[in-house]
Amino acid sequence: MSETPVVGLLEYDEMVEEPGSSTISRRTWYHYVLIVAALLFAAISLGFVGTIFWSSWPEWIHHGTTLLTGKGWTSPDGPFGGLPMILGTLETSLIALVIAVIIGLGTSISIVFFIPRQFRTIVATLVELLAAIPSVVYGLWGLLVIAPWMQTTVNPWLNSWPFAKAIFGNSGQEFGTSLLLASIVLGIMILPTFVAISREVIAVVPQDLMEASLSLGATRWQMIREVVLPTAKIGLFGATFLALARATGETVAVALVAGSVANVQFHLLYPGTSIAAWIATEFGEAQGNEISALMALGVLLMLLNVCLALISRSLVTRQRRALARV
Amino acid sequence: MSNLIDLEEPKDTGHDMRAEIRRTSERVRARRVATSRIMVVLCSVALLVAAVPLVLLMYQLFKQGLGQINWKFFTTLPTTPTLIDPTGTGGISNDIIGTIALTVYASIVAIPLGVLVGVYLAETDSKLATTLRVVSQTMAGAPSILMGLFAFSLIVHDLNVGFSSIAGAFALAVLMLPVIIISTEIAVRNVPLTLREAGLALGAKSHKVSLGIVLPSALTGIVTGVILAISRAVGETAPVLLVIGGGYTNSWKPFDPVSSMPLAIFENAKSEWPSQRAQVWGIALVLVIFVFILSLTARIWASRKQQVRN
Amino acid sequence: MTEIKTEVQSSSPAERGPIAMQLHDVAVSFHGRVAVRDCTFDVAKNRVTSLIGPSGSGKTTLLRALNRLHDLTPGAKVSGKITLEGTDIYRGNLTVTELRTRVGMVFQRPNPFPTMSIYDNVVSGLRFNGVKKKSLLDESAEASLRSAALWDSVSSRLKVAASNLSGGEQQRLCIARALALDPEVLLMDEPTSALDPIATLHIEELMKDLKSRVTVIIVTHNMQQAARISDDCAFLLMGEDRAGELIEFDTTEKIFNNPDDSRTLDYTLGRFG
Numbered sequence: 001m002s003e004t005p006v007v008g009l010l011e012y013d014e015m016v017e018e019p020g021s022s023t024i025s026r027r028t029w030y031h032y033v034l035i036v037a038a039l040l041f042a043a044i045s046l047g048f049v050g051t052i053f054w055s056s057w058p059e060w061i062h063h064g065t066t067l068l069t070g071k072g073w074t075s076p077d078g079p080f081g082g083l084p085m086i087l088g089t090l091e092t093s094l095i096a097l098v099i100a101v102i103i104g105l106g107t108s109i110s111i112v113f114f115i116p117r118q119f120r121t122i123v124a125t126l127v128e129l130l131a132a133i134p135s136v137v138y139g140l141w142g143l144l145v146i147a148p149w150m151q152t153t154v155n156p157w158l159n160s161w162p163f164a165k166a167i168f169g170n171s172g173q174e175f176g177t178s179l180l181l182a183s184i185v186l187g188i189m190i191l192p193t194f195v196a197i198s199r200e201v202i203a204v205v206p207q208d209l210m211e212a213s214l215s216l217g218a219t220r221w222q223m224i225r226e227v228v229l230p231t232a233k234i235g236l237f238g239a240t241f242l243a244l245a246r247a248t249g250e251t252v253a254v255a256l257v258a259g260s261v262a263n264v265q266f267h268l269l270y271p272g273t274s275i276a277a278w279i280a281t282e283f284g285e286a287q288g289n290e291i292s293a294l295m296a297l298g299v300l301l302m303l304l305n306v307c308l309a310l311i312s313r314s315l316v317t318r319q320r321r322a323l324a325r326v
Numbered sequence: 327m328s329n330l331i332d333l334e335e336p337k338d339t340g341h342d343m344r345a346e347i348r349r350t351s352e353r354v355r356a357r358r359v360a361t362s363r364i365m366v367v368l369c370s371v372a373l374l375v376a377a378v379p380l381v382l383l384m385y386q387l388f389k390q391g392l393g394q395i396n397w398k399f400f401t402t403l404p405t406t407p408t409l410i411d412p413t414g415t416g417g418i419s420n421d422i423i424g425t426i427a428l429t430v431y432a433s434i435v436a437i438p439l440g441v442l443v444g445v446y447l448a449e450t451d452s453k454l455a456t457t458l459r460v461v462s463q464t465m466a467g468a469p470s471i472l473m474g475l476f477a478f479s480l481i482v483h484d485l486n487v488g489f490s491s492i493a494g495a496f497a498l499a500v501l502m503l504p505v506i507i508i509s510t511e512i513a514v515r516n517v518p519l520t521l522r523e524a525g526l527a528l529g530a531k532s533h534k535v536s537l538g539i540v541l542p543s544a545l546t547g548i549v550t551g552v553i554l555a556i557s558r559a560v561g562e563t564a565p566v567l568l569v570i571g572g573g574y575t576n577s578w579k580p581f582d583p584v585s586s587m588p589l590a591i592f593e594n595a596k597s598e599w600p601s602q603r604a605q606v607w608g609i610a611l612v613l614v615i616f617v618f619i620l621s622l623t624a625r626i627w628a629s630r631k632q633q634v635r636n
Numbered sequence: 637m638t639e640i641k642t643e644v645q646s647s648s649p650a651e652r653g654p655i656a657m658q659l660h661d662v663a664v665s666f667h668g669r670v671a672v673r674d675c676t677f678d679v680a681k682n683r684v685t686s687l688i689g690p691s692g693s694g695k696t697t698l699l700r701a702l703n704r705l706h707d708l709t710p711g712a713k714v715s716g717k718i719t720l721e722g723t724d725i726y727r728g729n730l731t732v733t734e735l736r737t738r739v740g741m742v743f744q745r746p747n748p749f750p751t752m753s754i755y756d757n758v759v760s761g762l763r764f765n766g767v768k769k770k771s772l773l774d775e776s777a778e779a780s781l782r783s784a785a786l787w788d789s790v791s792s793r794l795k796v797a798a799s800n801l802s803g804g805e806q807q808r809l810c811i812a813r814a815l816a817l818d819p820e821v822l823l824m825d826e827p828t829s830a831l832d833p834i835a836t837l838h839i840e841e842l843m844k845d846l847k848s849r850v851t852v853i854i855v856t857h858n859m860q861q862a863a864r865i866s867d868d869c870a871f872l873l874m875g876e877d878r879a880g881e882l883i884e885f886d887t888t889e890k891i892f893n894n895p896d897d898s899r900t901l902d903y904t905l906g907r908f909g
Contacts, residue, residue, distance in 0.1 A: 030533030037442035038454060041507070044500060045461045051479040052472065106372020114366060115373075117710050123373075125625065130380050132621040134561025136588045137610045140595045141383050144603060188379045195376070208747045211705055212810070216761035216817060217351075217737035219362035226764065230751040242467070249469025251564035252592050276471045276564070283478075283568045298475045302468065309467045322750070343775050344818050347767055354766030355733060 056295035080293035093247035099187030104194035131192035139256035151176030169267025182258035201235030235319030241312035394608025424584035431495030444510025466504035474568035489571025497565035509551020513544035557620035563588035652680035662716035677885035686866035694880025740814035746806035748798035755794035784812035804835025
């Protein structure tokens with residue numbers, strides 16, 4: 001007890017209990033209400049994980065390897081191969097991440113260092129609004145505005161270069177929906193997440209380190225590259241992992257713009273899908289085993305997300321501690 | 327003390343070294359300054375590029391959405407266009423009622439429970455609290471489609487409730503809970519220690535201090551979190567997609583299947599009827615305006631609190 | 637502990653020799669609000685000039701104007717004229733990066749770059765300025781660390797992170813880092829305020845030796861320190877409108893023994909501040 005300087009109110013009542021006084025706990029009804037609420041939340045979170053695992057159990061038992069390595073998804077009787085979705089998730093998320101990190105890093109640096117102070121709040125608000133737009137609206141915009149533009153302008157242009165055509169594939173798609181489009185829309189969607197955290201991480205780099213570098217004749221860019229970014233490095237990785245976690249979990253936007261085709265596909269101008277998007281697309285028609293298989297995809301998604309989130313959290317915490325010591 | 331300082335006499339090479347440093351420095355200075363300028367420009371370009379989607383998206387929303395909105399849009403039920411009447415899309419009254427019903431039912435559960443759990447996390451240091459803190463932070467970032475899977479398994483399937491607004495509300499409540507818990511905990515922890523001590527010093531019981539002093543002081547922070555949670559829930563498609571069934575009637579009943587605005591956008595964006603695809607922009611505009619109002623309110627609320635504190 | 641002897645240099649302003657920096661009617665304001673003004677004095681070469689005065693008198697603000705660190709602060713404006721070897725540092729044809737290589741700075745808190753090793757810290761200024769040649773970096777690192785009296789204790793662990801050093805060693809590392817660029821003027825902003833008495837003593841000893849190769853301008857709130865180490869002394873005080881102003885500038889001996897202004901006497905005698 002002596003090591004906790006701040007005592008929560010709930011502990012307070014137990015502390016003032018003196019030896020010799022009544023052994024009946026001084027806990028009031030309020031304590032019990034709070035504890036019951038906490039236990040209820042614990043039950044919900046256990047149920048959350050447990051139910052999805054439980055529902056997917058039959059499929060893991062009978063077709064576990066197919067789920068991880070199978071290349072096709074045949075409704076309604078199977079086999080249900082998860083490889084196209086797993087790969088689609090990785091492809092779209094990683095490309096989206098590259099887009100978001102490059103643009104986001106520049107944006108955060110601009111917000112912290114180059115924008116006059118009076119505009120900073122406005123820009124921060126705009127970034128927050130970008131994050132607040134529901135993902136289905138991004139999907140709608142991607143499907144009805146960007147996809148036709150990709151179809152008529154970007155895809156033919158990419159196809160006019162033999163090298164690009166070899167990489168991206170032939171764009172024979174009717175609607176312009178493709179893995180590339182999904183990646184771009186995802187990149188736009190995770191940009192605010194990345195900017196919000198990287199901006200915070202960059203802004204807390206101690207002022208005197210920056211001044212020290214300037215006093216040694218560094219230019220502003222040298223100050224940023226040699227001092228600010230290395231000092232903020234761990235936190236920036238944290239922001240990257242969090243953005244990646246968001247990208248892998250994004251559902252309806254990808255379902256609308258990726259084209260919903262369950263093929264293993266590395267040519268990005270072809271349609272594809274992701275784990276989350278496939279659950280959203282297929283669930284409505286699914287019966288019996290397929291529901292179990294979709295639940296199994298959900299388990300994969302959950303594991304992936306928890307890993308990324310935990311990595312991100314530990315990195316951001318490490319950064320805070322490191323800077324507290326400086 | 328004097329041997330501590332061992333100042334070198336300039337060596338023979340000393341001057342050469344300094345001269346060489348000067349020369350190198352002079353030679354590359356212009357290039358360094360130019361690089362710096364270019365990078366400043368590139369970063370600013372990145373900022374502009376980041377703003378482009380927002381501008382384009384808002385432009386399309388207003389350009390295509392405004393024309394769709396009229397009185398009938400809000401008050402009538404949707405109809406399916408036919409060959410005879412290809413523009414007959416009707417209104418979205420069921421989607422609006424469904425969205426409100428889902429959000430209200432979800433809030434009724436999530437707000438009190440979330441605030442209580444948040445207070446619990448802020449006021450204790452038990453193992454349970456530490457665990458639940460990590461759990462709520464992880465759940466806050468979990469893909470929302472998982473809440474849909476959870477609600478489907480538990481409510482629709484296991485409890486055999488069927489596709490209904492109560493199932494959707496359950497999924498949204500699970501989505502809102504961690505957001506409310508986290509912001510409540512932060513708000514309660516931010517209440518100055520002196521306030522609590524003042525209350526306890528007067529001999530007040532801890533629950534009276536908590537309910538009478540701490541919670542009112544933390545109220546703005548809690549409300550901000552609640553508004554953010556609601557604004558997130560209102561716009562979510564994935565969790566409700568699997569469980570609400572997509573009803574075409576105006577129903578407030580918890581066990582009826584309902585539709586919602588995000589769901590209507592998702593379903594009709596791929597419609598073969600141009601009139602339905604056009605109407606979707608109207609729904610999106612209403613939804614985005616609603617969400618923006620909520621998140622701006624939360625932001626203003628939060629900044630007002632900061633001003634009061636300063 | 638060694639007894640600290642108050643050793644005051646005796647020389648009149650006329651004998652102070654060549655001038656390194658000249659300040660003429662310098663004032664610094666933030667968003668139109670004057671923080672310090674009326675600063676006119678000459679900084680003599682190869683001497684230690686101290687800026688003293690109570691807190692709020694604008695010492696640090698003035699010091700930071702001398703290598704244009706206010707450039708980054710929004711709303712900051714420096715008026716008047718500051719010259720380095722006759723060149724106006726704000727309006728002359730001297731780029732800000734070049735100015736800062738010629739006018740180095742040591743800060744209040746030891747601030748080695750936390751992500752760099754001891755070696756990388758010392759040569760960071762050289763690297764910023766485009767020096768890549770290994771032999772040159774090695775040579776300069778050793779010379780600077782020797783000048784900062786740090787070589788003997790760190791020569792065997794140059795690749796170790798700078799944060800492993802003690803506070804006093806970190807501050808000497810920062811001095812070495814500034815010296816590596818061979819600046820003409822070294823600005824020191826209360827360099828010992830975060831250090832213990834022994835580390836402070838080491839830094840003070842160091843400063844006395846440094847002046848053979850560099851002109852030192854030091855801000856200090858510690859009058860004994862100013863008396864111990866400085867040759868010349870500028871006394872600043874906060875005026876009625878809360879703006880700092882220069883009250884008196886003279887040799888340290890005169891400021892501490894026989895100042896012209898009664899307020900200077902009051903301050904040095906510890907009657908206020």
